[in-house]
Amino acid sequence: MQGDEHVFQMAAFEAGPGEPSPERAIEAGLRPTRLTEFVGQGRVVHDLRVHLEAALQRGEPPDHILFSGPPGLGKTSLARILAAELGSRLHATTGPALERPKDLVGLLTNLQQGDVLFLDEIHRVPVTVEEYLYTAMEDFRIEMTVDSGLHARVLPITIKPFTLVGATTREGLLSRPFRERFGLFERLDPYPAHELAEIIQRQAQIFGLVVEPAAAALLAERARGTPRIAGRFLRRVRDYGQVAQAEVLDLALVETTLKRLGVDALGLEEMDRRVLRCLADQAGGPCALKTIAAVVGETEDTIEDVFEPHLLREGLLLKTARGRMLAPAGWRAIGRTAPAAAARNDGQPRSTSGRVSGAAADPATDRVSGAAADPATDRVSGAAADPATDRVSGAAADPATDRVSGAAADPATDRVSGAAADPATGRVSGAAEDPAGRGLFE
Ligand SMILES: Nc1ncnc2c1ncn2[C@@H]1O[C@H](COP(=O)(O)OP(=O)(O)OP(=O)(O)O)[C@@H](O)[C@H]1O
Ligand SMILES: [Mg+2]
Numbered sequence: 397m398q399g400d401e402h403v404f405q406m407a408a409f410e411a412g413p414g415e416p417s418p419e420r421a422i423e424a425g426l427r428p429t430r431l432t433e434f435v436g437q438g439r440v441v442h443d444l445r446v447h448l449e450a451a452l453q454r455g456e457p458p459d460h461i462l463f464s465g466p467p468g469l470g471k472t473s474l475a476r477i478l479a480a481e482l483g484s485r486l487h488a489t490t491g492p493a494l495e496r497p498k499d500l501v502g503l504l505t506n507l508q509q510g511d512v513l514f515l516d517e518i519h520r521v522p523v524t525v526e527e528y529l530y531t532a533m534e535d536f537r538i539e540m541t542v543d544s545g546l547h548a549r550v551l552p553i554t555i556k557p558f559t560l561v562g563a564t565t566r567e568g569l570l571s572r573p574f575r576e577r578f579g580l581f582e583r584l585d586p587y588p589a590h591e592l593a594e595i596i597q598r599q600a601q602i603f604g605l606v607v608e609p610a611a612a613a614l615l616a617e618r619a620r621g622t623p624r625i626a627g628r629f630l631r632r633v634r635d636y637g638q639v640a641q642a643e644v645l646d647l648a649l650v651e652t653t654l655k656r657l658g659v660d661a662l663g664l665e666e667m668d669r670r671v672l673r674c675l676a677d678q679a680g681g682p683c684a685l686k687t688i689a690a691v692v693g694e695t696e697d698t699i700e701d702v703f704e705p706h707l708l709r710e711g712l713l714l715k716t717a718r719g720r721m722l723a724p725a726g727w728r729a730i731g732r733t734a735p736a737a738a739a740r741n742d743g744q745p746r747s748t749s750g751r752v753s754g755a756a757a758d759p760a761t762d763r764v765s766g767a768a769a770d771p772a773t774d775r776v777s778g779a780a781a782d783p784a785t786d787r788v789s790g791a792a793a794d795p796a797t798d799r800v801s802g803a804a805a806d807p808a809t810d811r812v813s814g815a816a817a818d819p820a821t822g823r824v825s826g827a828a829e830d831p832a833g834r835g836l837f838e
Contacts, residue, residue: 459579468624586621682719
């Protein structure tokens with residue numbers, strides 16, 4: 397693509413939770429580059445086709461577009477595809493990288509007519525910068541105030557018509573005026589298994605691999621509706637296949653690989669089970685997100701963005717006004733039995749007295765022994781000795797941050813080790829050192 401050399405903050409733009417950098421580099425090479433290669437999301441692709449064609453016919457840049465949806469579903473891929481389909485240059489940055497209005501001005505004044513500006517993690521654009529974006533999006537103009545006091549002057553700056561493509565995993569955090577300035581709002585949903593199988597076969601072809609249809613189907617079924625996860629599983633099967641000198645990646649090889657990876661029939665991996673076990677150790681909840689994050693050693697954002705959506709979809713976890721609760725299917729998923737009080741977890745908050753006495757009567761001991769047996773829950777052993785009410789306040793009062801930062805050293809968190817170093821900016825700073833992101837546009 398013509399404009400690749402104009403991309404800003406490339407490494408940050410490619411950042412995301414989930415995988416170390418070499419994986420990211422491989423993943424980047426597997427991205428679909430045109431709409432015809434983009435599998436699934438039929439409604440979104442159709443909307444985009446119609447809008448792009450109409451805009452091209454009119455000779456105007458397309459309207460601003462917002463993509464939302466969980467990580468790994470193809471938001472970044474679509475942004476890149478859009479620029480390619482338009483034959484436009486792509487500029488990319490992330491919300492947190494735009495610290496001051498000045499950063500935005502530099503970016504916007506560099507745009508040429510019809511360029512695409514991709515703003516990833518758009519929900520993290522600082523409010524002060526967001527306001528400047530409003531006029532830029534609406535009128536292709538910004539007004540900078542220079543000097544101050546008596547000498548203050550407003551300097552109008554004209555911007556060439558461009559298309560802003562925003563991506564967010566948290567559409568709910570976007571302010572309404574911001575959201576309303578997008579002409580197209582496209583939500584990506586998890587993929588059905590047959591589409592993931594197609595994505596797996598497409599990637600296998602790029603690798604020059606032959607995957608049995610039944611093997612691809614099993615991988616797809618376990619990939620939690622997410623192309624990124626499907627791709628990661630395929631690459632692990634490829635490793636095992638290579639070592640075993642297998643010519644065809646068959647069902648047996650996939651079964652062995654998934655078992656080694658600790659992926660169960662519901663597609664849960666160790667970190668998902670840790671989240672569930674954390675709730676089980678707390679008598680099934682309700683449990684604050686902060687506490688779960690501290691116990692499993694992940695940031696709250698990562699728990700909410702990466703792990704919870706699948707747990708919620710599978711009905712393993714419930715979100716209530718008072719915190720997260722383990723659903724009956726969640727207890728079964730980790731092979732544990734709900735104590736009598738928790739068995740009533742049906743999403744309806746129970747009375748405080750019921751919760752405390754239920755927790756004190758039995759699960760407290762369960763929690764302590766569970767914690768001793770399981771390194772993941774070790775860290776809560778102090779809290780576990782204490783009854784239910786302490787779960788939240790205990791974590792909030794002190795150990796939360798300690799535990800999170802402690803977890804950075806924990807191999808269990810290597811999927812988000814960058815993020816663990818700094819919960820607020822981890823995804824970006826981790827990626828700043830990520831050669832994978834830089835390599836993309838070289
Ligand atoms: N519809 C699709 N067809 C084929 N491959 C896809 C599709 N969607 C995603 N992928 C693959 O999944 C990988 C992850 O997609 P992408 O990076 O676009 O997701 P994302 O939504 O931007 O994630 P994040 O929120 O973490 O930034 C891509 O490298 C690509 O290989
Ligand atoms: Mg992305």
